[in-house]
Amino acid sequence: MAFKITEECSACGACEPECPNEAITEGEDIYIIDPDKCTECMGYYDTQQCAEVCPMEACVADPDHQETEEELLEKKKRLHPE
Ligand code: SF4
Numbered sequence: 001m002a003f004k005i006t007e008e009c010s011a012c013g014a015c016e017p018e019c020p021n022e023a024i025t026e027g028e029d030i031y032i033i034d035p036d037k038c039t040e041c042m043g044y045y046d047t048q049q050c051a052e053v054c055p056m057e058a059c060v061a062d063p064d065h066q067e068t069e070e071e072l073l074e075k076k077k078r079l080h081p082e
Pocket residue numbers: 003018019020021022023024033037038039040041042048049050051059
């Protein structure tokens with residue numbers, strides 16, 4: 001399940017450099033996560049790095065993007081073929 005950033009985001013920018021997939025960018029008012037790039041940090045970290053650093057608890061699982069562990073690992077492979 002990809003993560004998403006809620007309206008609670010204060011646009012502090014702390015999460016952006018923490019994402020191993022460069023899935024986080026600055027949006028108009030809040031930061032946003034590209035669900036095609038978010039792998040829940042699988043293959044890199046045991047926890048979601050954006051959620052770990054967010055002072056607003058604005059990074060949450062997105063029920064609209066349900067994925068199995070296998071699908072997330074496939075996505076990681078596609079993003080990091082090396
Ligand atoms: S959960 Fe991990 S991969 Fe997904 S946006 Fe957050 S830091 Fe990036």
